[in-house]
Amino acid sequence: MAYNRFLTNRDYCSIATEEHMKQIIRDVPDRIPQAEQRAEMQILEYLDQYYEIEKILAVGKNIREYNVGVSYPGQVWIRKDEEIYKHLFRVERKI
Incomplete structure (x- = not known):
């Protein structure tokens, strides 16, 4: 299943330099979706420590x-x- 991106490369370049982006993805543009997914997982893990985030997301899915x-x-x-x-x-x- 394809990963639907919420942000575009231009969005990232508006807050980070092109050099920083290359460092994050190791100069391989195909790694951007992987980096986004990892960041999303880390954010969810952080929120899950302080909030019942999975419960709230389950409500939206149901x-x-x-x-x-x-x-x-x-x-x-x-x-x-x-x-x-x-x-x-x-x-x-x-x-």
Whole structure:
């Protein structure tokens, strides 16, 4: 699966010199996605020490599109009309 980059090379060059970038990737441009992934993992590890980051990320990954024919338990996150809602109580499906 391809790694989707959030930042571009130009973004990096706006805060670091080209020489610094070459040092980070050892002058091999194909290493930029690898360096980004490593940095992302390090950031998550750091945040995980102080916050329940995995729990919060799991919430975002489990948001479901609302379907009138489905019952939902309480405390579930649902997307309806481009808005995200947290159901506090059980929602019964409409028959």
